[in-house]
Structures are given as C-alpha cells and as structure tokens.
Amino acid sequence: MAEIDPVHFRQTLGRLPTGVTIVTSTDDRGEPIGVACNSFTSVSLDPPLVLACAAKGSSTWPAIRARAAFTVNVLDRHGEWLCRRFAAKGADRFAGVRWTPSPTGPELDGALAWISCTTEVEHEAGDHVIVVARVVGLSQSGLAGPPLVFHRGRYGSFFQPVIRPVPGLTG
Template sequence: MTQTTIDPADFRKVLGSYPTGVCVITAMGEEDRPAGMVVGTFTSVSLDPPLVGFFPDRKSTSWPLIEAAGHFCVNVLGSDQQDVCRAVGAKGDQKFVGVEYALSEHKLPIIANAIASIECRLYSVTEAGDHWFVMGEVLRLETTREEDPMLFHRGRYGGFAELM
C-alpha cells in the first residue's frame, strides 16, 4: 500500500470549507469541578442504540478529565454564545469562570441557554490518528430554545442563514 503525503496546511484549508456546528462537551471532574472542551466534530452515530460521537485531540488536557467521569453532556451552542465558546475553549482550569450552568439529574453541567443538551454515558473510545473517536450512549436529550446554532467555517464563527 502506498502512503500519500498530504500537506497539513492544505488539509486544514480544504476541510475548513465544510462548516461544522459548535458544541461544548462537559462533565464533572475531580473535586466536583466542571470540565469542558469545545468541539466542532460532533455527530449522530446510531439510532439503535442511540449513539453520538465526537473527536477530541489526543493532546487535549480536558479530555482525560471528561473520560475519567464516564459520562458527558454535549451542549449545542447558539450563535449568540461566543462568550461561552471563548471561555470554555481557553487553556487552563478557569474555563467556567462567568459561564452559567446547572447540574442535571445525571450530575452533568448543562450550559445555560445552550440550544440543546445531550447527556451520555461513555460507550467507547477508539484511537483515530492524532485524535480519539469517542462515542456516547444517549441517556437524555432536550432542545431548550429555537435559535440559530453556532457554526464554524474557514476559521470564523457565525450562524445559519436560510436561503430564499
């Protein structure tokens, strides 16, 4: 089998042409402190059983905290939540300063005003190059408001615009 060499800059540029939704994955970490990470790789996987997935970077310092919790919540951000995205996307342990959230019955942080929340039990983690492919079994899900989702496209955040 022949190995193809792809320039990482070209890979990012071409794949950046495909817009993605923006979610915050949350869990309760050690000492009852919330852990979180921003992802643009969230997807539905299976209806039976109900599975969802996302791809954290293997170098992520937040992913091990979420994995150790064994449960996580996918918080789908609205286009008006860039402040939440910036806060949780920051490096360090102060990701939730100024971010409003409530704990669910599964003791998962649900971000205030997220347009949807999907609570999951960790189902599997598979190596996928320089990322992990994480699947979660859906335990509970809810749409909380009908707003534009936050989208990421070509290095910028924005919202959805309907075609007329």
C-alpha cells in the same frame, strides 16, 4: 501516495461547516469541567449513539474519560464567546458562566440543546481519540435561534428569513 500538507488539509476540510458544542462533565472533586468540540455527530438511532473527537493532548479529556459520562451543549449563534472560552488553555472556563447541574455534566445556560451521554468505546485515531457514546437523555431549550457553526476558520450562523405573503398581492 503523496504526503498531505496539514495547512491544505485544514483549509480543504474547513469548507465543510460544523456545529459547535461544549462537552461538559465533573472531575473527581465534583468541579465542573468542559472543552469545546466541533467534531460531533450522530451515529445511530437504535441504539442512540453519538460521536465526539477529543485531542490526545487535551488536558480536560482525561478527567471526562475517567467519569465516562458527559453532556454535549449545542451552542446557539451567540455562543462564540463560550466556544472561545472553553477552547482556551489555562482559562477558568466556568467563570461568569451560568449553568445547571445534571447527572452527566453541566448544562450551560443559553444552549439550544443538551445531550446526556455515557461513553461506550474509544478509538485512537492519529492525534485524536474518537469517542462513541450512548445518549441517555435529551432536552431542548426554549430558544428558537439558529445554531453556531464553524466554517473556513470563522464562526457564524444560518440566517433564514421569514417569508410572508404580502396582503393584496397575487401571483
């Protein structure tokens, strides 16, 4: 079997749009921590399980792992700046970011939804760790906008025009 070129691999899989989330928790001092994550999906309804992938080289994931609880913040279309902030190394990720404490981790203002999780199991997979977590709480914001997505190396969102019948026009 031929070896897969990493650039070609990334370009090909980049054709599949992914949602953009921020995984948050607190460290052993109670300080907020978080990391951008676009490898997130539901796994099971019964029991309610989700999956997130963390880079083995992440400086944040070990602290989240130690806590074994985290909040997944689902970003809306205006959340690109948050994603970039939480993806940056060495940045003060929470500087100027409004958030509310929760038992599993900070809930970022402006998110579309918050998913509270506890870690069930981790599996090593190449240069990442696959984290399967139990959902222990769910909440949605009052925001009605579209989610932030990542596709072909760029951020974007879905646009769904509202189609209304034109008065007096019949088909």
